[in-house]
Amino acid sequence: MTRYREICAELAHHISGGELRPGDELPGVRELARQWNTTASTVSRAQRRLADAGVLELADRRRARVASGGALAARRFLEADSVLTLAGSDDPALGLLTAALDGRLRIATREGSVAGLDAVRQGRADGAAIHLLHHTGVYNAPFALGMLRGLDPHLVHLWRREQGLIVPQGNPYGITGVGDLPGRRISTRRPGTGTRVLLDRLLLAAGHDPDGIRGPQMGTHLEVALAVATGTVDAGIGVRSAATDLDLDFVPLAWEDFDVALSGRALDPAAHLVAALRTPALRARISALDGYDTTRSGDVTKLAVTQKAYRTVQ
Structure with a gap:
C-alpha cells in the first residue's frame, strides 16, 4: 500500500469511528x-482522495474539515470492495436495490424473514430482509x-410497503377483506x-382459523400474482406492486416496515447499502413501483433492551 493510501485509511478509520x-x-x-513523517504533497493527495469520496471538505485557504456525511462516506471508502450478503x-424492489449497488449486494436466499434471521445468527449472511409483525404491534425490532x-x-430501514389481497380484474368474487377468504382457493x-x-x-382477528385456508404456497409475491392471473387461485396475499405488474385488482390490508436486520x-x-437508500434517484425508482414509501429509507x-421493554436508539 502506498503511503498516501495508508494516510487515507488512517483518517477514514478515525472518522468512521x-x-x-x-x-x-x-x-x-x-x-x-x-x-x-512524509511530504506535504502526499498528505494533500490523501486529502483530495478523501474529498472525492465525500469524507472531507476542502476549500481554498482553509484547512480540511470532516464532511457532514463523513462517517458514512468513510465506511464506504474503507469497504469499497466489500459485498453484503442478504437473506430473508x-x-x-430488491432488484432495483441490487442494481443500484452494482455488485456490492448479493441476495443469498429468499426463504422468508425468520429463515433470514437464522442465516445471520449462524453467520451465513450479513443481513436479513424482514417484515415481522410482533403481537405488541411493533415491526421487526x-x-x-x-x-x-x-x-x-441493528435495523436498516429499506422502505414501507403495502400488503393486501391480490384478486382478478373486477374482483369477481367480491372480496373485501380476509373475512371473505374461507371457502376460496387462496395462494399463501x-x-x-x-x-x-x-x-x-x-x-x-376476524374469527377464522388460519389452518382452514386452502391453496398453494408460493415463494415470491410475483408467483402469488401469477397464480391469480392464471385462475389457479381466487386470490392471494402479496404486495401492491405485484398486482400492478400483472394488471390485477388489489384489496389493501396493511402498511408494513421492511427492514434489514444485521449485527454490529x-x-x-x-x-454502501445505506448510502444508496438515501439517494433521491433510487427512492424515486422504488416509489414508482406502486405501494411503497421511501421517506425513511x-x-x-x-x-437495545432495557428491563424487557423494547427501546430503539437512533
Whole structure:
C-alpha cells in the first residue's frame, strides 16, 4: 500500500469511528506531514482522495474539515470492495436495490424473514430482509433483538410497503377483506414468512382459523400474482406492486416496515447499502413501483433492551 493510501485509511478509520466528527477541522498539511513523517504533497493527495469520496471538505485557504456525511462516506471508502450478503424475505424492489449497488449486494436466499434471521445468527449472511409483525404491534425490532441476541443488532430501514389481497380484474368474487377468504382457493406464503404471519394474525382477528385456508404456497409475491392471473387461485396475499405488474385488482390490508436486520459487525459492509437508500434517484425508482414509501429509507437504528421493554436508539 502506498503511503498516501495508508494516510487515507488512517483518517477514514478515525472518522468512521467517531474520533473525528462532522465539521471538525484537521491540522494543517505541513503539521500532518510531520506527524506521518512524509511530504506535504502526499498528505494533500490523501486529502483530495478523501474529498472525492465525500469524507472531507476542502476549500481554498482553509484547512480540511470532516464532511457532514463523513462517517458514512468513510465506511464506504474503507469497504469499497466489500459485498453484503442478504437473506430473508422477498420483495420486488430488491432488484432495483441490487442494481443500484452494482455488485456490492448479493441476495443469498429468499426463504422468508425468520429463515433470514437464522442465516445471520449462524453467520451465513450479513443481513436479513424482514417484515415481522410482533403481537405488541411493533415491526421487526422484537424479532431482531431475540434472534440476534449478543450480536449488537441493528435495523436498516429499506422502505414501507403495502400488503393486501391480490384478486382478478373486477374482483369477481367480491372480496373485501380476509373475512371473505374461507371457502376460496387462496395462494399463501410458507410459514415463517412475514406475509404469512400477517395473514394468520388478520384471520385470527376476524374469527377464522388460519389452518382452514386452502391453496398453494408460493415463494415470491410475483408467483402469488401469477397464480391469480392464471385462475389457479381466487386470490392471494402479496404486495401492491405485484398486482400492478400483472394488471390485477388489489384489496389493501396493511402498511408494513421492511427492514434489514444485521449485527454490529456488518454495519461497515452495509455502508454502501445505506448510502444508496438515501439517494433521491433510487427512492424515486422504488416509489414508482406502486405501494411503497421511501421517506425513511436508509435510517439506521441500534436496538437495545432495557428491563424487557423494547427501546430503539437512533
